[in-house]
Amino acid sequence: MCRIRTGKIDANEADVDGLYPFFTCAVGTLRINTPAFDTKAILVAGNGDLNVKYYEGKFNAYQRTYVIESRDEANALPMFLYAFLDLYVGELRKLAIGGVIKYIKLPYLTEAVVPLPAISAQRSFVARLKSAERIRTSLNASSGQSAALFASLQDRAFRGAL
Template identity: 55%
Template structure:
């Protein structure tokens, strides 16, 4: 099977992750799933972008942009043999293999050779374009459902602001408390890399919370013995709140909405709210608010890879309305969350369909009967 390096040119960006500009004119691709903005561009190409560390992910962009120094910029040089959209979809699948090959401690990274030496199936160019068109159609349906969920989430934030005001300015004069004062425990997951198993107890890292929800698909597993050892210090339970603290997607909360036991990696903080003082759903929505994210942004440590320390999380300041009003918010939010759950189920179904199509495509099994209706 041909090697990818014979058909593409691969460069990296030159900038630190903090080189972004809020009002920049060009996309700035880092290891985050969402590009930032920047004032100057260094590339003007049709490229596939692969995050080289942290949350490994793949993007496609055609135009002027800039890139973080650990972002790989891949451009096709043999257009008669490789279609760019086909490459994008293949790379989006191959990133699973890259995660297995990644090296390093807390923050995993990949090397150039893991890309250049990748074996890529190359059917005739017209067949590549046909495959890409089918996958584009399935991907568009998937993204449409993602946007619907985003609108539901926006509605929930709107209800929050209507009831409590902007936490940044606290216009309703609520009592202000440090997060650590209204929680029973704030800790994080195990700091060393565990020994993974094919089955066992789910092991959750930041990549399982990037959507703002706890997702068990594509998670790793550890043995029951290791889980029991880790669980003594960090014991996520039903209605606790998880908070991403390492990597480009730091500052995202998620409710533990399952009673299934699991363990956490160091990239995720465990927040156990004192339910006599603060409703977990109110806490989750408060942590998702830009005012709290701003505090996280100011507190971030580390060069290149963001790292939010536990002491900083404990010192977050947040308005604390009376519990009665918090509970009223949760009651109003329940109907919205029910709609969100239905949309998430539909999204998971479309993810399964897309994964099946992708797998068939790169096995040479994508017949016309399997195309998206």
């Protein structure tokens, strides 16, 4: 159902002015000038935070970041797989091993049982997921704007500039 690979380079390859996203195990995304992938991918951090991201297009990945692709989009939509893995990451965190920096092993991903409803149900779910993501993005932007406005008003009020 899925093809699972890892990136091949170290995090120090990042370039702040890079042209492409560079996915590492960090929550944030870095930049890089050389893409190694051009696909629809679910990216799972293999150590540390164990976060899950989705990306379509050219990018590169850190050596401990799993790059997961659907082998058959007629039966398994990449965004549907992303939604499953975003939920399954809680289980991965329970399975993670190691001392200070926890990590997962490839079998934790390859042996996951992914429920796959009919493709029509997956499409419907993905459409709703995208709609919810747009709303969340809009709310986050509004929240940021509200916080900036409040900080500005607060600053002006305490300087006596209102």
